[in-house]
Amino acid sequence: MIRKLLFTLGIILATHVLVFSQATGTLRGRIIDKETKEPIPFANVIIEMNGVQAGGATSDFEGNYVIKPINPGKYDIRCSYVGYKTLLTKGIIIGAGKIEFYNIELEPTTVALSEIEVTSYKVPLIEKDQTTVGATVTAEQIDKMPNRSATAVAITVGGVFSSDGERGSVRGARSEATVTYIDGVKVTGSASLPPSAIEQVSVIISGLPAQYGDATSGVINITTKGPSNIYAGGFEAQTSELLDNFGYNRFGFNLQGPLIRKKNKETGESRSILGFFFAGDVILQGDAAPSPIGRWKVKDDVLQYLKENPLRPTGLGYGTYPNAAFLASDDLEYVKRSQNADAFNINLSGKIDLRLSSTTNFTLGGSTVYYKSNAFGYSRSLMNWENNPFHDELTYRGYARFTQRFPAAADSRSLIKNVYYSLQADYTKYHSRTQSAQHKDNLFKYGYLGRFDTYTVRSYELGSDTINGQVYNNVYIHNGYRDTMVTFQPSDFNRDLARYTETYYNFYPDVTGNWENFDQILLGGGYINGMSPSAIYSLWQAPGTVYNGYSEYDADQIGFNGMLSADIGNHEVQIGFQMEQRSESYYGYAPTYFWQLMRGLTNFHIRELDKSNPVLVSRDGVFQDTIYYYRKYDANSQRTFDRNLRKKLGLPVDGLDFINIDSYDFASKTINYYDKDGNLKTVTMGEDLFDVSLFDADELLNGGNSYVAYYGYDYTGKKLSSQPSFEDFLTKKNADGEFLREVPAFRPNYLATYIQDKFAFKDLIFNVGLRVDRYDANQLVLKDPYSIYPTLSVKEVQKIGDQIVSHPGNMGSDYVVYVDNATNPTTITGYRNGSVWYNATGIEIADPYILDAGSGVTPYLRNPSNQTLQKEAFQDYDPQWAFMPRISFSFPISDEALFFAHYDILTQRPQGENRFDITDYYFFKTRGTTLDNPNLKSPKTIDYELGFKQKLTNASALTLSAYYKEIRNEIQIYRYAGAYPRDYISYNNIDFGTVKGFTISYDLRRTSNVTMRASYTLQFADGTGSSPTTAAALIAARLPNLRTPMPLAWDRRHSFNVNIDYRYGEGKEYNGPRISRKNKPPVELLRNTGVNFTVIGGSGTPYTRSENITSAVSGGTRILKGSFYGSRLPWQFRIDAKLDKDIHIVWKKKEGEKPKESMLNIYLQMLNIFNFKNVMAVYPATGNPDDDGYLAAAEWQKEINQQLNPDTYRQLYRIYINNPSNYSSPRMIRLGLIFNF
Structure with a gap:
């Protein structure tokens, strides 16, 4: 009943409010007389970005003002009142989902002419309403960082794991548990943006407000730049030519300005009411798979010889050997660049803002990413790199947002004030394709x-x-x-x-x-035709081996979001709603x-x-x-x-x-x-x-x-225009009477609604909310995962033949009955309730094979004579409802210290392994692959945190926080032992874990040229599985899943996340070296010059040692040494740096005109500046990244000496084992230039 009520409520809300779009912020404060400290009623406050008004308010009788909603970014505040100087405060930062408090003091004046007092905003060290944990980084800060991306920002936050510059686990969760938004649009496909388009990146790793869902770890909010009141633009060029071996080149541009202006009749100022922003990037990479240790390849002349002479006679009068199996060391060469691994990338981002009135805005925005590359493959890299496949992908997204505010009059006594709503509709398309670079979609030429x-x-x-x-x-x-x-x-x-x-x-x-x-x-x-040579010694692809694959993947996402907000007394209330429909289609051939x-x-x-x-x-x-x-x-x-x-x-x-x-x-x-x-x-x-x-x-x-796999397409690669049914797959034919076997696209839908209330109670600031998510996989699932045919339960089995049966008293009426024979049952052998098994007397058993009476573990079938695929064995997916209370609060002890804490329940829909593929069941008896489980539930996390923040100086603060997370219902590979008609491997929601951690964060504002954000995290991340396939080896060996928590793959005990900026200013703020000149100002050598470091690292992650040595060629069973994940890799550190200098250019002006200014920035980007070869993976028997022990092991010498050429085999094996992916990425150096005007 409650579910139906909530669903109805959701539909009503959807009709009136099409759900929250982008996470916005609020600015509130009090306006007082600077001398008397008395409140100033009816003062006007507006906020501007690049000269474009983004909101405004009028103070009430107490001088209080509130401006919302405000898109995240950096703004200027202009406050004016008759008889006072106009105050312009520059650089106030509005964060996503945050309230920024800013009190204004106006200075009285008797001068009739307008005076403007200009000040700079200083971000407070202590935020009174801090109820989330993370970081907000502005465009100015991002521009100075070594890497200018949302990922680069995320990895500087304490608790975010990164082994090699990537964004991995956030506070012990799986990497997919963190979601990314771009301007309020959930990212499907690439999240790449031109760096010049990013206005702000906000990372929330804990204390998620109720407005965020479908994530069990963190949220990354990216806000793109908007239009300007004046025309401005810039371009950027970046290259690594002559600096490293990887051929990186990038060109970027941006342009912004007004399209339509409107003049204010009172002030005479002309303001943009329709403006635009557009940015783009083009990237060319000579090596998109750079190696830290270089690569080995067959010399060009030798490779040409192998192509022309791939075989040699055996000398026996018949047969041949591959010449590549007799390579000598002189035939190989060491190179620093991967062969045929180039890439091309285009990023575009744009936005158009229309200010319909002072209280109404309409925004259109979107981005496009196109990427193509010759996909590197390690086994091809020695002598078959010319056959690297071609891969390309296209992502484009667009949104339309409408926002309307209903500001209360300054003299209003209404209980409800500052009402606004926001509506957003968005669409995302992602398409990828992988194919032979030569043959493309000419499928019959692949094997010709x-x-x-x-x-x-x-x-x-x-x-x-x-x-x-x-x-x-x-x-x-x-x-x-x-x-x-x-x-x-x-x-x-x-x-x-x-x-x-x-x-x-x-x-x-x-x-x-x-x-x-x-x-x-x-x-x-x-x-x-249709055949290819075997890999040389089962290690390296032979020259001429054609890439055997053609595939296309297509995904669409449609979202409707909106939010209604109002201040009700002391409560800032938000009600939101979200709808999302995805469609995923695929086809691929061999x-x-x-x-x-x-x-x-x-x-x-x-x-x-x-x-x-x-x-x-x-x-x-x-x-x-x-x-x-x-x-x-x-x-x-x-x-x-x-x-x-x-x-x-x-x-x-x-x-x-x-x-x-x-x-x-x-x-x-x-x-x-x-x-x-x-x-x-x-x-x-x-x-x-x-x-x-x-x-x-x-x-x-x-x-x-x-030879084919498909869904959402037909078997010929044509996109389906409808969703075929279960019956269609079994019965639908074409005009020639041939079965079409159409498989529907995967089209899950997601619905959510939430309510949250931020309010102050005495000295406590609370953010309390409730989010309700509804996930529907929108597909069929097995009624019973242990049988693909309908079965009988206890209540349905009263007789077997003419014999009346008596079931044990502890058997439930819906328990499945098991018998001795499927077609001619005579005796009950046992029972099952879910995954719990019982023998015939009702005693619980661990091994279902005990029930095998000679014909396998056999349920009592409803139709034993009809063992074909039947819809009766399936049912619709039962939508998953998740009720997620969110409670967080902050307790400002004073202006210099506060406590904060939160309690969250988070869920996320399954991120994979959950598509219903009817072919899996149609070919159930013959298909030996791991099957998806369409009936997977949503993983769940319960998150607790308690923290304390203390101001140390006027420019620094220290934050201490302790957190604890319970992770439940994670997805893991699972053997359905005792299933009928055979055992099979699929997935199940059986993994669980706990994460315990403590983070110390230090925030230093600009002091003696230095700013710094630094954190240290002590964390214990344990669980039963790090990925859905952690237990694959156990399952393959017919062993049960692990049920004892162990360290997770990213369990880094000690982590450091640091960003340091050392920079010289100009003018009075310059304190660097100078060169004195006679009768001239001194030369400031390092004026506007700085260096920025990002330091990420920590202790090693776990791996499992083995007692014995196995072969990369013939394999073998590893014998566990110690405990699972009981050993550790070495400590890992990565330091990225960027050295840059700003040069202000003032252009000559005409008489009566303001001088035009431009900015030139020259920089040197250095990634992994010290070229640390961090060990990312090792071989379990030796603990080394470059040697698995095989070549020296006595037990393997016989196999080695039986190869065609043992010397060549040893050499090729030695190269193969020293895989560059066992190390972190190499140092990359790029020189860049940015010119903004």
């Missing part, structure tokens, strides 16, 4: 080596046959067909791959025993294997001989001792591909023509076939012959061993 012409004759044996009652003895009876020769004409599509077969033919020019048929070619080391599939499908129905219709071979009417048969046409076994192919070739569908699929020539568009009499013929096409649509869906699905 060339044209193979197979010559075939009838084969005979001595025997007998009876024809028309006459017996023919000791005659030649046709018994099949024999290939006599296969000729090969290589293609240029995969020239290096074709050389394997071409070389084999050159080595063995005699057809007999060498290339009479495909089997001989393959046994000799050649390849046919196109190289299409040739093997086509070869198997073509002619399948005419492979038998029609012995019921023999043909006597006669000459001049005289029988010549030979009997042959035509091929036998079997319509029932004819494959769709074969049928469609014959139609396209113009051959009779029911004909006996034998098509040689490998004889197709892309250049001439011809293909050969034998007619029914054995005559070789050729068909010439006017277009490419092959297309995915020649197959039907079942052929590509291949009984569960699929």
Whole structure:
């Protein structure tokens, strides 16, 4: 009843208020006379950004004023009143979801002319309403940081884990538990933005207000810049050429200004009512996968030799060896740049603001990111980098926001004041594609080596046959067909791959025993269409190996958000609502294997001989001792591909023509076939012959061993316009009667509503809220994950046959009954309630296999004779409702100290492994892969924190905080042991953990050239799994999941997050070295020059040691040494730096004009400045990143010495093991220039 009520309430709210958009802030304070300290009523206060008014208010009788909502950013405050100097305060920072308190003192004046007093705002060290933990960093601060991104800001916050500059776990949670917003739009796809577009980044890692949901760890809010009242812009160029080996180049630009101005009749000032901001970045990377230790590659001349001569004869008179298996050390070279791993990136961001009135705003904004690269692959890097796949992705998002305020009159006595609402609609599209850089979507060229012409004759044996009652003895009876020769004409599509077969033919020019048929070619080391060479020693891809994959992923997100806010007495109340609909679609092929599939499908129905219709071979009417048969046409076994192919070739569908699929020539568009009499013929096409649509869906699905995967698309790669049903998959056919097997897109929906109240009670400031989330996976799920067929429960089983049964008294009526045989049950063997098993007497058991009476663990089936996929076994996903109270408060002891604390309940919808794929169940008996679990629930976190902040000096403060988190219902791989008709592996909400931590943060404002934000965190992060696949090895070994918490993969016991800025000012604020000049001002050598450091590091993360040594080639079972995750990597530190100098440029002015100013900034960016090679991963037996112990282990010498060339094997293995990914990224140095005007 309550759920229905809340749902109804949500719909009502959605009708009136389309939910919260961007997190905004509030400015409030009191205006008083500077001399008398008396309140000033009816004073006017406005806030401006870049000269554009963003809000305003009038003070009440007590001098109090409130301005909201305010988008996060840096503003100027202008306060005026008759008889007082106008006060302009510059640089007040408004944070997302925060209240900024600023009291104003106006100075009386008797001067009639307007006077403006200009002051600079100083951010207070103690924020009275601090109820969240995190950091807010402005554009000016970001511009000086070594990395100018939201990620770079996030990793400087205490409690945020980063091993190599990335944003990882936040306070012990999985990385996906943190969400990112850009201008109020939840990020799907890339969160990249041009650095010049970022106005503010706010990171909340604890104490999330009720307005935030669908996150169990942290929130990153990015606010982009808005328009300006004047035209301004800038450009930036950055390069690493000549500074490092990685070829990084970037060009950026930004432009802003008014489109329409409106003049104030009273003041004469012209203000923008319609303005714009636009920024962009273009990035070119020569090496998008930089290595800290360089890379090894085969020398260019050697690689060219291997391409032309990929094989060598065995010397045995048959067969070949790959030449790459005999490489010498002189054939390899060390290089500092990854080969064929370049990338190109475009980032665009824009915003248009329309000020409809002093209380109404309309904003349009969005961003676009396009990225493409040749995707680096380690196994390809030695000698097959030319076949790196091409990957590209496109993200674009847009939003429209409408905000209207209803400010109360200054003399209003109303209980409800400062009402406003905000509506936002947004849309995000993300599309990615991975393909062969050469072949792209020409799928049938992936595995094409060339044209193979197979010559075939009838084969005979001595025997007998009876024809028309006459017996023919000791005659030649046709018994099949024999290939006599296969000729090969290589293609240029995969020239290096074709050389394997071409070389084999050159080595063995005699057809007999060498290339009479495909089997001989393959046994000799050649390849046919659809095949690729094996990796050299199972380590490195051989030259010419074609990337075998084509895939596209498409995701849409539509959101409607809004919020209604009002001050009700002393309470600042917000009511919000959020709706989100996602759609995810995908299709992918393994196109190289299409040739093997086509070869198997073509002619399948005419492979038998029609012995019921023999043909006597006669000459001049005289029988010549030979009997042959035509091929036998079997319509029932004819494959769709074969049928469609014959139609396209113009051959009779029911004909006996034998098509040689490998004889197709892309250049001439011809293909050969034998007619029914054995005559070789050729068909010439006017277009490419092959297309995915020649197959039907079942052929590509291949009984569960699929050549294709898809959802939201059909099997040919066409986007579906509707959501096919369960029944559609089983029954829907095309006009030719072939099953379409359509699989719907994944379309979960998310609905949330919240109410929060921020108020003061005596000296306490509370932020209390309740958020209610509703997540619906919007798909079918198994009613019982232990059976894909409907089962009977205790209440439904009163008899077995004619025998009345009596169930144990502790068995619930809905418990599943298990029997001895599925089709002919005679005895009850046990029961199950969820995942709890019982034997026949009702005693709980741990091992379900005890119930196996010889036919497996068998439930009592509702329809034992119908063990096919039935919708009765499924039900709709039960929407998950989450009620999340949020309580936080701050207690300012004085202006110099405060306590703060919070209690939160947080949930997040499943982030993966939860799509319903009907093909998993349709091919349940044959598909051995890990299945998604569409019935996953939302992980949950309960978060507690207590903190204290103390002002140390007028420029510094210290914060101490202790936190505790309980993590529940995390997702982990899981074996459904005892499932019917077989065990299977999927996922389940079984992981849990705890995080305990203590953080000390130090905040130093500009003092003697230095500002600093520094933190130290002591943390204990324990749980039963660090990712959904942590237990994969245990499950594969048929062992149970771990139920004892252990250190998580990111459990860094001691962490340091530091950002330091040392900078010289100018003029009176300059205190650096000078050069004196006679009769001239001294030269300030380091004027407006500074350096900024980001220091991230801490103790090592855990790993699991093994007692024995295993091989990267042949594997092996590791024997645990010590405890799971019981060993630690070395300490890790990364220091990034940026040295820059601002140069002010004043342009010559015309008489009567104000001088125009520009700013030139020259900087040197140095990432990992000391080139620390932090160890990111080690081998479990040795604890080293560059040696797994295999080559020196006595037990492996026999295997090593049995390789084709043991010396080459050792060398290639040694290089392979020293994987650059075991270390942190290398030092990168970039020189940049920014010019703003």
